Amino acid sequence: FDTALAMAPGMGAAHLNRGVSLSALMRYAPALAAFEIVLTAEPDNVDALSNTALALRNLDRPQEALELLDRALARDPAAAQAHANRASVLLDLRRFAEGVESATRAVELAPDRPEILYPRALLLSTVGRHGEAIADLDRALARDPAFIRARILRAQLQMDLGRIDAGRQDLDTLVQAAPPHPEVAFLLATARLRSSDWMRGLPLFERRNELRQKGYAEFPYPRWIGDKPDGKSLLVLQGEQGRGDIIQFARFAPLLTRLGHKVALAATAEMLPLLSGIEGIAGVMSIEQAMGLREPARWAPLMSVPHLLHLTPQTLPPFAPYLKAQTARTEAWRQRLGDGGFKIAVAFAGNPKGEAGMSRAFPLAALAPVAALDGVRIISLQKGPGEEQAQAADLPFAVEPIGAIDPPGETFLDSAAILAACDLVISCDTAMIHLAGALGRPALLALIAGCDWRWLAVREDTPWYPSVRLFRQDVPGEWSAMFARMADEVKQRMAAQAAA
Structure with missing residues (x-):
């Protein structure tokens, strides 16, 4: 393309193709410059608008990307790829319902193109419609069996639905590569870890760092490889x-x-x-x-x-609480909360910016069987997204607001004290359950059907935290049976505490 542009710098098609090639190499800034040359000469070029939007999306500028895609679709409402790209941008903006609409329009226009089916599958999976997502992925893979991203997503969804063996079958078709794609290796690792096969799962889990997951950085000194202390480092x-x-x-x-x-x-x-x-x-x-x-x-x-350290679920060292709530802060919260009732601290949603923060959440109203027990007090630790549920007029039980906690510079310090001052913790799979477990506080964990690997499979206890009991969803999206069982457990604990 550079040669062609040197000979004829006004060639819009060459600039467009150069931008597409640069995007494929993840060089989005120079790709953007190439697309802008095309748009300067042809402001309504649908391909240039759509590809510019993709570059902007990858540069974390989704709102600008959406505006360009709307321009492209105003010019050509039948541009299937632009609809699919718009769906992907709406996913980034967490406008899921609109994203599904755009993705569905794209599939209507191009029902046989795997790259069009995939964005809708991704959006459907995000809103919990796993069965429909898998159907789209099946169609995509029937047309392109080598579509790695579709195979990976299908494996993930199967495992999220608790179909571990089916997920492994998808991964087995990809793991033949040596070494396998890092995302494939990571998913296979989580499948093995969930099945308690840590000896084969943990080595593959090390490849997570190739995905540059949140918080990872290479420090400028030697890696520790599990050897004995050297006495100086x-x-x-x-x-x-x-x-x-x-x-x-x-x-x-x-x-x-x-x-x-x-x-x-x-x-x-x-x-x-x-x-x-x-x-x-x-x-x-x-x-x-x-x-x-x-x-x-x-x-x-x-x-x-x-x-x-070559650990397995059976060889995890004996647990002892390793975090402590501050004594003075705990006493202050005990006085503020008072002595009456059986106090249950509740966290029902995680960080919405996290990969799974909201998908692991449960609706606060599902806690009604527990809240209905005589003497129970529900104390919400929920902050940010989800907090509005505690204030909903149609909520069938009372929730005690906790006010502002954990100010900057004191993250989790109030939360730890509140957990120490309460009789029980009920949480979804979020940081609050780990805090309760590390403090050694009694807690009940509400798990979705396709829970994270660390909670293993089937069992009601966890080797990570002896004070935490697990309650597993029977059917994806269905909470009533789980919370009915949980209410029975809370009732027994209340009786035991009253008898002590």
Whole structure:
């Protein structure tokens, strides 16, 4: 394309093709420049508008991308790819219903194109319509069996529905490559880990870092490979992914200290006040501080410790609470909450910006069988998205508002104190359940049918947290049976507490 443009710099088609090629190489900024040359000469060029929108999307400028796609579709309402691209942008903007509409229009216009079917499958899966999503993926794969992204998504959805064997079959068709695609390896790892096959799952789980997941960074000193303490180096464990992941895997810091290592935890600044309460470690530091460390050190991603120590669900070291609520803060919350009733702290939705924060959520109204028990007090710890449910006029039970908690610089410190002051915690799979477990507080975890690998399969207990009991959804999207069982459990706990 560069040769053609040197000979005839006004060739719009060459600029367009050059931009497409640059986008394929993930060089979105120069691709954008190439598309803009075309649009300067041809402002209504639908292909240029659509491809510019894709580049903007990949540059994290979704609103601008949407405006260009609307221009393209005003010019050509039958442009199937523009409708599909618009659906993908609406997914980024979390406007799911509109996204499904755009994706459906794209499929109506081009029902046999795998690259058109895939965005609708992705959107349908996001809103919990897994069966319809799998049907779209089946159609796409029938036309292009080598469509890796479709095969990966299909495997993920099968596992989310609890069909672990079916998900593995999809992955087995992809894992023949040596080494397999990192996303395939990661999904196969989670399938094996969920089935308690950690010896084969954990080595594959190490490939998550090739996906550059949240929080991962390469520190400028040697990696720790699981060997014995050398007596001179600081072992820096890098917190990664979400806040719940950091809390969960922080349990290995005191373990490694007992094994003779001088351990420091590196994490996002918001997590440091909570983690600083872990006894026995050398200290905590921000990711930036760890990057600039001057003393002799080695490092490892925090979630790699089970692999480096060759652990399995059966050999996880005995649990002891490793986080503590501040005594004065806990007493202040006890006084504020008062002594009356059986106090249940509730968190029912995670971070909506996280990959699965809202898909793991349960509707607050589903808690009605528990709230109906005589003497129960529901205390909501929900902040941000989902908080409005506690204020809904049609909610069939009362929820006690907790007010502003965990101000900047004190993340989870109030939450930990409230959990310590309550009789029980009920949560979806979010950071709050990890906080309760790490504190050793009694808790009930409401799990979706296709839950995360760390909760394993079938069992009602978890080797991670002895104080947490698991309640599993029987049918995706159906909560009533689970919360009826949970109400029976709460009733028994209330009776035992009253008899003590």
